[in-house]
């Protein structure tokens with residue numbers, strides 16, 4: 001076992017690997033952090049001189065990258081070299097839901113984790129601590145350990161050994177830097193006390209000791225899946241109640257405020273919205289469902305699967321409401337989409353509710369103008385699987401698709417001319433300050449505003465003359 005840590009490698013420079021290592025590098029200036037990835041463009045973006053071109057947008061990220069990059073934090077594709085010199089290796093690669101084969105649609109595809117483990121087995125030297133940073137199905141540590149142990153790369157001059165730990169990441173996109181700076185807890189699962197202490201020594205540089213929890217490795221893996229399942233469950237719960245509000249005359253904001261005052265429930269994660277998105281919630285719940293099914297716990301599996309089912313239903317419900325309110329047809333009507341990211345303060349669109357909702361509206365014949373302050377037109381093309389009719393106020397970005405979709409993209413907000421409706425899908429701050437009086441004069445009448453995030457000022461919107469629909473607002477009951 002090594003005595004101290006000097007060199008750290010992180011495999012995977014994504015939404016987790018990049019910010020997490022940047023925070024550690026800021027807090028531990030005496031340690032060297034090599035973040036490696038197979039994706040050359042992503043690494044080039046991490047190394048871009050222009051910090052507004054980093055591959056990820058997160059408030060506060062630019063600053064910590066500026067502090068450490070090329071001092072004790074390095075981004076590269078030199079995987080072999082980074083592994084060879086590392087005392088500790090974080091595996092932070094993607095673990096999406098499997099799309100084919102056994103467990104397709106539910107269990108995680110571990111091919112990227114397996115490749116990483118094989119690379120570690122091949123290139124590591126001496127004793128290496130291998131840390132699961134990715135969110136993984138319970139008992140994946142066993143898989144990693146057996147890949148590492150089965151390596152035939154041992155030689156008399158290089159005796160390899162490994163300690164595998166689980167250290168799941170709890171950051172939330174949009175507040176990643178704040179969450180990393182001041183985490184609710186740091187979880188370290190394993191059975192090698194020395195390795196666990198060495199990893200916790202890194203965190204102790206800025207995280208109070210009482211927030212660092214030690215568990216066995218399986219509890220750590222399961223705690224991460226459970227944490228995401230509980231958070232997503234709250235969103236599905238409140239969104240299901242918003243539908244009841246709309247038909248009974250209740251108001252979801254009032255209901256949330258009232259139940260949130262109960263200390264046993266708490267007020268966080270009680271805002272209803274267009275349905276949860278992001279790369280993790282759905283995937284991690286489906287993983288839990290798969291695990292329960294695998295162990296013959298059918299009722300448990302059904303319980304958690306319903307959280308995802310309600311979310312899918314809820315996203316469909318929003319597109320349907322838009323069509324109904326616009327006299328049952330949106331064919332040929334111009335609809336403005338405000339926000340495409342799955343939440344504010346991130347450029348991530350993975351599983352964003354906007355994808356499904358926009359596709360449904362386009363299928364109904366609407367012409368969409370999509371605005372988002374941080375998401376690129378190229379990303380939206382990828383998500384909608386069609387290219388835009390044109391870009392407004394922007395030079396044309398290169399195209400991924402041949403098929404033309406009935407949508408346009410704009411980086412600016414002067415897009416309301418002749419629009420029939422506006423649909424707010426992401427709670428970006430700038431949408432809260434739109435001057436609705438000057439917007440409505442440009443629009444076709446009656447002008448509709450659909451606010452799925454409860455961010456607009458109701459009084460101002462109504463005073464301007466809009467027909468307003470808000471999620472879970474029963475006062476609009478007909």
Ligand SMILES: NC(=O)c1ccc[n+]([C@@H]2O[C@H](COP(=O)([O-])OP(=O)(O)OC[C@H]3O[C@@H](n4cnc5c(N)ncnc54)[C@H](O)[C@@H]3O)[C@@H](O)[C@H]2O)c1
Pocket residue numbers: 011012013014015016017036037038039042079092093094095112113115116133134135136169170171172173279280
């Ligand atoms: N995004 C989040 O908010 C979040 C939060 C907590 C945990 N997680 C978990 O963390 C893990 C990573 O998530 P992410 O959002 O950073 O994913 P991501 O897709 O943004 O990044 C993963 C990176 O790993 C790279 N990669 C894949 N295989 C590789 C290999 N063999 N060698 C080198 N690089 C390789 C990919 O090119 C990619 O850049 C997932 O398991 C996810 O569930 C994500």
